[in-house]
Amino acid sequence: MANLKKLIIEPLRKTNPVTALVLGICSCLAVTAQLKPALVMGASVTVVTALSNFIISLLRKGIPNRIRIIVQLVVVATLVILIDQFLKAFAYDVSKQLSVYVGLIITNCIIMGRLEAFALSHGPWESFLDGLGNGLGYCLILVIVAFFRELLGSGTLLGFQVFPQSFYEAGYQNNGLMILPPMALIVVGIIIWIQRTRNPEMQENNQN
Amino acid sequence: MFNNLRRFIDKIKPNFTEGGKFPWLKSTFEAFETFAFTPNRVTKRGCHVRDAVDLKRAMIVVVIALAPAMLFGMWNIGYQTSLHASDWPYELGTAASWWYCLWFGFLRMLPMLAVSYIVGLGIEFTFAQIRHHEVNEGFLVTGFLIPMIVPVTTPLWQLALATAFAVIIGKEVFGGTGMNFLNPALVARAFLFFAYPTRMSGDSVWIAADLWGTDAISSATPLAELAAGIRPSASALDLLIGTIPGSTCETSVIAILLGVIILLLTGIASWRIMLSVILGGGLMGLFFNLLSTLNLPQLSTLNSQLSTYLQLPFYYHYLMGGFMFGAVFMATDPVTAAQTNVGKWIYGLLIGIFAVMLRVLNPAYPEGMMLSILLMNCFAPLIDHCVVARNIKKRQKRALVQQKSTKP
Numbered sequence: 001m002a003n004l005k006k007l008i009i010e011p012l013r014k015t016n017p018v019t020a021l022v023l024g025i026c027s028c029l030a031v032t033a034q035l036k037p038a039l040v041m042g043a044s045v046t047v048v049t050a051l052s053n054f055i056i057s058l059l060r061k062g063i064p065n066r067i068r069i070i071v072q073l074v075v076v077a078t079l080v081i082l083i084d085q086f087l088k089a090f091a092y093d094v095s096k097q098l099s100v101y102v103g104l105i106i107t108n109c110i111i112m113g114r115l116e117a118f119a120l121s122h123g124p125w126e127s128f129l130d131g132l133g134n135g136l137g138y139c140l141i142l143v144i145v146a147f148f149r150e151l152l153g154s155g156t157l158l159g160f161q162v163f164p165q166s167f168y169e170a171g172y173q174n175n176g177l178m179i180l181p182p183m184a185l186i187v188v189g190i191i192i193w194i195q196r197t198r199n200p201e202m203q204e205n206n207q208n
Numbered sequence: 209m210f211n212n213l214r215r216f217i218d219k220i221k222p223n224f225t226e227g228g229k230f231p232w233l234k235s236t237f238e239a240f241e242t243f244a245f246t247p248n249r250v251t252k253r254g255c256h257v258r259d260a261v262d263l264k265r266a267m268i269v270v271v272i273a274l275a276p277a278m279l280f281g282m283w284n285i286g287y288q289t290s291l292h293a294s295d296w297p298y299e300l301g302t303a304a305s306w307w308y309c310l311w312f313g314f315l316r317m318l319p320m321l322a323v324s325y326i327v328g329l330g331i332e333f334t335f336a337q338i339r340h341h342e343v344n345e346g347f348l349v350t351g352f353l354i355p356m357i358v359p360v361t362t363p364l365w366q367l368a369l370a371t372a373f374a375v376i377i378g379k380e381v382f383g384g385t386g387m388n389f390l391n392p393a394l395v396a397r398a399f400l401f402f403a404y405p406t407r408m409s410g411d412s413v414w415i416a417a418d419l420w421g422t423d424a425i426s427s428a429t430p431l432a433e434l435a436a437g438i439r440p441s442a443s444a445l446d447l448l449i450g451t452i453p454g455s456t457c458e459t460s461v462i463a464i465l466l467g468v469i470i471l472l473l474t475g476i477a478s479w480r481i482m483l484s485v486i487l488g489g490g491l492m493g494l495f496f497n498l499l500s501t502l503n504l505p506q507l508s509t510l511n512s513q514l515s516t517y518l519q520l521p522f523y524y525h526y527l528m529g530g531f532m533f534g535a536v537f538m539a540t541d542p543v544t545a546a547q548t549n550v551g552k553w554i555y556g557l558l559i560g561i562f563a564v565m566l567r568v569l570n571p572a573y574p575e576g577m578m579l580s581i582l583l584m585n586c587f588a589p590l591i592d593h594c595v596v597a598r599n600i601k602k603r604q605k606r607a608l609v610q611q612k613s614t615k616p
Contacts, residue, residue: 171363177403186377193381 007129011137014199018141019192023109028142029184030101035158038146039139040087040094044102046135048079049111053131056115057124072115073106080106110138145187153178217241236333239343263385267348269474273467274352274457274537280450281457282313285360288415288453292427316416317456320355323364327371328354335380346385347375353393353537356457357530357578358400359413366404370396390585391544394578401578409574414453427453430528435571437516440528447527458533461526468536477540480552485535486526488560493522496568517568525564534563534577539584546588548595555591559584 017023024045031041055075056063063071084102087095095102105111114134119127150156152175155163163172177183196202223230224237242264286309290296298305328347336343354371378395379388401408411428430440430452442452450460458464471477500518525531530538539545539559546555559580566576573579 171365173366173404173407175403176405177399180402189381 004126004129007126008133008136011130011133012140014202016137016141016195017110017113017134018138018188019195020202021110021113022192023113024138025185025188027101027104027108028145028188029181031098032142032146032149032184033153033179034097034150034156035143035146037094037097038142040091041098041101041105042135042139042142044083044087045105045108045110045138046132048076048083048105048108049114049135049138050128050131051079052076052111053114053119053127054124056119057122057127060120068120069112072112076106076111076115110134141188141191144191145184148187149178149184153183233337236337236343239333239336239345264345264348266476267345269470269476270349270537271352273470273476274349274356276463276466277457277460277533278317278352278356279310280460280463281356282317283310284450284459285313285316285416285456286310287451288427292415312416316360317355319364320358320362320367320456321352323368324354324371325351327368328375331372331375331380332384335384339384341384344385346379347392350374350392350396354396357393357397357455357533359408360416360456361413362400362407366400366407370399370403373399386543389544389589390582391538391541394538394582394585397578398582429454429574430524431567431574434517434520434528434567435574437514439516439520440524444524444527447524455530458530461532464532464536471536471540477536478542478545478552480549481540481545481556482535484553484556485539485560485563488557489525489531489535489564490522490560491557492561492564493520493525496520496564497522514568525567529567529575530577531563534581535560538577538581544585544588546591546595548592551588551591551595554595555584555588558587 011017014020018025018028027041027045031037052072052075056072059071059075080103083105084095087098087102114131118130122130147157150158151162155161155168155174221237221241224233230237283306289312290298290300290305290309296305298308325347328351332347333343335341351371354374355367358367358370374392374396378390378392379385382388397408407413409432411432414429415427428436430442430447433440440447446452448461450463452459468482472479496518497520500515535556539556546552559577562580562583563576566573566579570576
């Protein structure tokens with residue numbers, strides 16, 4: 001049981017797919033200018049990772065090794081289309097904001113990575129939890145990055161103004177750099193920096 | 209006096225060593241000690257270059273070379289304001305007004321310098337302390353440069369933020385002085401440029417008018433005029449002397465040339481880089497002049513304001529904006545520039561070419577110098593690598609030929 005719990009907890013911390021494995025960076029840059037799309041994106045990726053891990057793990061003994069990538073892609077693509085249709089039906093404005101990035105979940109490295117590295121060699125329940133944990137780990141980083149980018153870049157959180165108007169009258173300005181994609185990369189870099197400083201065992205020894 | 213200082217330092221020294229009262233301030237203490245006196249310690253292992261010019265002294269020479277530009281910049285801040293302010297206390301053109309211009313500019317520059325140094329050095333000392341490094345003087349010049357390349361109306365909190373960003377993200381992340389691949393002062397300027405574009409460009413940020421409580425005074429820099437398709441209203445002579453609106457201390461080519469003399473006489477900065485940047489900019493300017501004589505119809509569809517810029521005599525590019533300042537003080541930064549001699553030529557030529565190209569072809573970035581130096585900073589290690597690899601190949605070839613010819 002403790003082992004199963006670890007499957008969910010660890011990806012939130014030391015084996016985080018974004019900060020430790022540096023996967024899924026591209027969408028991290030694209031959707032984190034505001035908090036709301038980041039939350040929706042994180043939730044979508046979590047659902048897709050968990051379910052695709054579960055389904056592939058069920059099928060793993062029947063998939064011929066040579067065509068396994070194609071089978072994985074079919075499963076992931078089906079799930080992504082379902083998510084896309086779901087968002088279009090129930091959260092149309094966010095779905096428009098995310099535009100192509102929902103469809104591009106299929107290319108998210110975390111999903112393929114977990115399928116290849118975990119689901120193909122573990123049972124369905126464990127795989128489901130692993131997918132859930134990694135999806136949440138991705139979601140966590142997305143939310144942290146989006147929190148700072150929206151707060152400092154637009155002065156809002158989830159669309160609500162955080163800084164009072166008197167701040168702006170006193171000369172405060174929103175930081176335009178935060179809106180630009182490079183800043184997402186720098187914020188992720190800072191998160192990785194802090195994480196590695198706090199966990200020295202994560203640092204590679206490159207004094208060779 | 210120096211003896212007293214020495215005695216005082218020796219007296220408080222035990223406090224900062226292992227077992228003293230403040231061992232965690234060791235780096236800070238050492239920084240001040242070596243700032244005042246040449247260190248008396250001798251290295252025990254390995255090869256070291258013995259030279260009277262250590263990092264601190266080299267940095268001081270650069271600061272001295274920057275002094276003419278700084279002084280002129282202070283005067284120009286006051287001068288530009290006096291031209292536009294309705295209630296300037298002295299009659300324009302008199303000696304009293306002249307001195308007041310300098311004093312006015314000094315009062316504007318002082319807080320900016322103070323903020324830049326306090327924030328930057330604070331961060332440097334903190335990092336050195338945490339990492340148990342010695343504090344080095346990498347920030348001496350950077351702290352001096354940052355206030356020199358921003359508009360005079362930049363709010364101090366933005367300047368502090370930009371300095372912190374430049375020192376942490378531009379330098380300390382990579383391991384501190386000597387490890388950074390981007391020029392920290394330019395990182396600070398780029399940060400301001402992208403984060404607060406309304407404060408870094410446009411017509412209302414170049415004149416320090418807010419002391420009088422009036423609204424911002426609108427005054428376009430030559431580069432902004434050209435981006436809008438107008439020939440600069442200032443004459444070439446004004447541009448050369450630098451009595452034009454612009455970033456605080458980079459307007460005067462003459463003051464910068466005084467700095468060049470100091471830098472070249474002491475051999476601190478590379479003449480190859482300066483010369484090649486100027487050559488590259490000139491070549492690109494001439495190329496654009498040539499383009500304008502061809503009268504290509506495609507060019508006018510690209511950008512309707514382009515023709516004025518294309519016809520501009522090439523030497524104007526040297527006189528406007530931060531071209532000379534960048535060529536002399538930014539591109540030659542020994543840490544971020546190319547290291548090999550051939551590499552320096554390539555690096556400098558490309559900086560000049562890209563700077564003029566960005567200015568002319570992209571009206572959204574009126575000053576291309578900052579972006580082109582940062583871009584070439586990124587490519588400098590690659591250039592060096594190619595130059596070294598080519599050299600090795602050439603020598604291997606020569607050795608092979610010799611081997612063959614000596615064989616019976």
